[in-house]
Amino acid sequence: MNWNCEQIEARLSDYLEGALTPEEAALFVNHSSTCGQCKELVASVRGLIGAMHALEPVAAPANLVTAILNGTLGPRPSASGWRAWFGWTRVIMQPRFAYGALTVLITLGVVSEALGIQWRTPTVADLNPVNLYRSFDRQAHLAYAKGSKFVGDLRVVYEIKSRLEPSDQDSTPPQKTPAAAPSSPGQSQTPLSSPLNRAESVENYLTRLACGVWIAPVRSMP
Amino acid sequence: MTDSMEDVMTQVEEKESAGRRPDHVAAVAELGEHLQKALGKLSPDLREAVILRDLEGLDYSEIRQVLEVPEGTVKSRINRGRIELARVLNEMGVRPN
Numbered sequence: 514m515n516w517n518c519e520q521i522e523a524r525l526s527d528y529l530e531g532a533l534t535p536e537e538a539a540l541f542v543n544h545s546s547t548c549g550q551c552k553e554l555v556a557s558v559r560g561l562i563g564a565m566h567a568l569e570p571v572a573a574p575a576n577l578v579t580a581i582l583n584g585t586l587g588p589r590p591s592a593s594g595w596r597a598w599f600g601w602t603r604v605i606m607q608p609r610f611a612y613g614a615l616t617v618l619i620t621l622g623v624v625s626e627a628l629g630i631q632w633r634t635p636t637v638a639d640l641n642p643v644n645l646y647r648s649f650d651r652q653a654h655l656a657y658a659k660g661s662k663f664v665g666d667l668r669v670v671y672e673i674k675s676r677l678e679p680s681d682q683d684s685t686p687p688q689k690t691p692a693a694a695p696s697s698p699g700q701s702q703t704p705l706s707s708p709l710n711r712a713e714s715v716e717n718y719l720t721r722l723a724c725g726v727w728i729a730p731v732r733s734m735p
Numbered sequence: 736m737t738d739s740m741e742d743v744m745t746q747v748e749e750k751e752s753a754g755r756r757p758d759h760v761a762a763v764a765e766l767g768e769h770l771q772k773a774l775g776k777l778s779p780d781l782r783e784a785v786i787l788r789d790l791e792g793l794d795y796s797e798i799r800q801v802l803e804v805p806e807g808t809v810k811s812r813i814n815r816g817r818i819e820l821a822r823v824l825n826e827m828g829v830r831p832n
Contacts, residue, residue: 526814564831565789
């Protein structure tokens with residue numbers, strides 16, 4: 514069975530890409546080598562594929578997007594008159610421009626506040642670099658002092674809390690047996706677990722804090 | 736028989752510089768222009784199939800996803816597009832090698 518010219522055309526790409534079985538390839542070559550028209554066609558398509566593969570990718574023209582939009586949506590009406598003069602204002606009327614402007618204003622406000630510039634009663638002295646530096650230095654030291662005080666207070670509170678709840682950090686878990694429950698009214702309890710002693714400790718700590726004679730080695734206290 | 740090192744290096748240099756020779760660059764550019772004109776004479780279905788396969792280098796499954804047609808249709812369009820393109824170039828007197 515031999516192939517005809519129509520079969521050669523239909524399977525030409527398969528032959529050039531090596532997708533034919535050996536039997537099909539033999540039939541293809543058998544016809545294309547004897548038929549002058551098919552031989553010419555195979556040679557030209559093979560050369561065409563090689564030439565296209567050798568071509569570098571073509572860069573898209575600059576007006577491609579505009580041409581596509583004009584071809585699909587139709588040409589857009591061009592602005593004329595005063596619209597053409599004030600067409601650039603559409604750029605600043607977009608939400609992202611408003612967001613950017615708002616961010617810049619907030620940043621300027623924060624920076625001017627840090628530099629001590631009084632916008633309500635502006636004076637020339639506010640713009641003096643020396644005054645700006647002093648104001649910024651004062652603000653920086655105030656912020657540092659506030660931060661240090663906050664951290665110190667936080668540490669004191671944590672120390673008081675850790676001293677008032679020592680049972681949570683003890684290695685021995687609390688015994689929940691019924692025998693450990695207070696059976697007699699005269700049975701003594703641990704001093705720190707007593708509400709009375711705990712209130713006394715809180716008062717003691719607060720008194721020390723108020724007097725400003727806080728002793729650093731708190732852990733040695735009962 | 737083995738060639739000397741000079742002969743081998745000369746062949747390598749000629750092979751490497753063949754793609755950058757001015758006449759070759761000009762021939763490729765001219766072929767690209769003819770190819771664009773010939774592609775413009777194809778039907779849109781055949782043109783986009785050939786471009787995606789031979790110029791963009793996509794495989795059949797990718798072209799099937801792009802064009803949203805069965806793979807058999809993709810192969811048929813590529814084959815017919817290549818043959819039609821070769822005929823158009825032949826009519827234009829262009830013989831790509």
